[in-house]
Amino acid sequence: MGYFKSRAFNLVYLHAALQAFASHGGEAFAFIYLLKAGIAAPVVLLAIGAMYGSRMLFRLVVLPLALRIGLRRTLIVSILLEAATYPVLSQITGTGPLLLGYLVMWAISSSMYWTTYHSYVALMGDNHARGAQTSAVELIAMLMGIGAPVATGVLLTAFDPLVAFGVVGAAMALSALPVLAGPDPKVARAAEMPSATRREARVILFTDGMRSGSAYTWQIALFLTLGSSFAAFGGAMALSGLAGALAALVLGRAIDLGRGLVAVRIGVGVLAVAALGRVFGWPWPVLAVGANMAAALAWPLYATGFNSRVYTLARQSPCPLRFHIVAEGGWDVGTAVSCLLAAGLLWAGADYTLPLATGVVGCGLVYWALARSFAPAR
Secondary structure (H helix, E strand, O other), rough: OOOOOHHEEEEEEEEHHHHHHHHHHHHHHHHHHHHHHHOOHHHHHHHHHHHHHHHHHHHHHHHHHHHHHHHHHHHHHHHHHHHHHHHHOOOOOOOOOOHHHHHHHHHHHHHHHHHHHHHHHHHHOOHHHHHHHHHHHHHHHHHHHHHHHHHHHHHHHHOOOHHHHHHHHHHHHHHHHHHHOOOOOOOOOOOOOHHHHHHHHHHHHHHHHHHHHHHHHHHHHHHHHHOOOHHHHHHHHOOOHHHHHHHHHHHHHHHHOOOOOHHHHHHHHHHHHHHHHHHOOOOHHHHHHHHHHHHHHHHHHHHHHHHHHHHHHHHOOOHHHHHHHHHHHHHHHHHHHHHHHHHHHOOOOOOHHHHHHHHHHHHHHHHHHHHHHHHOOO
8 A cells, every 4th residue: 555545544644744733833832831931840740640630531522422423523623622722822821720721621622632533543544554654644743843843932932922822723723624625434333342452452551651741741851951942942852853754664664564563662662762861861951952862763663663553453443433532541541640750759859860760661661561462463
């Protein structure tokens, strides 16, 4: 099938490009923007943890809504809700009702978006080209990750925050158009998820959540190390790994040739090394930027191996949407635990070394969970 031979999946690429611009240009700046608004780092991490902890409740509406209006329309609704959060973010000046409203909006929109998006990609993709298609998505995201942080950093420095986050919100809203033009996969009215499948989905995503939570701590540590400068932070984030994305294309082909576990080992191993670089390099700007570049190079390798495996498991399950509802719930718990642990350590007076170390532990847990998922296949 190749990378770009499926018309349906080409629309996924278009959506992924615009969504990646919003993610690298908006979400990456969201929590450091809260720091600039005068909110202490432990409080920011506490808010993130609470938001992820609450997403499990809001996700309960995804399945009934998808059964009523269809998976594609549910995804479009969630995209527009995600876009609406950015103008609200731009108006936050401290703790208070506006911050609470933003967190609630983000919890609702993100819980709906990622559940439906991952289900949509799992259904649109081809099992025999899963690795190639997933790695192409990561390549697109990395390319967007070069220009988007620079653009947002410049806009936040030169203009009102509403301008910067308004551009990000517009890009996110436009990403609904390719989905609107695509097919509408059917969601099974009734599908019984085996307990073993539910447990596997929950455990794998929980471990990734433990790893992912440290990324929020890293954004805060990097921003403070670079002198709390939006422009410097944007420049550091823009030094992303095009070489790593190109390597991910090769890795994707290895997955399709039956070397999925090898791809997981490479991706998790490289990301674990980058996580160690964050632990020891965060206090010094040069080393922190270097560790950030290493993580950017490692990310597409990790994401290609991880997402390819998860999408394959979802496609093999009785219902990909139900699979991802369970899986994303595990991710929320893992991320919330990681963020709350980091908040507690910082509140107790620790520096960023121990909170960032949870990323290394998370990588080990991810490999353990994914390796177990390959055991029946072997």
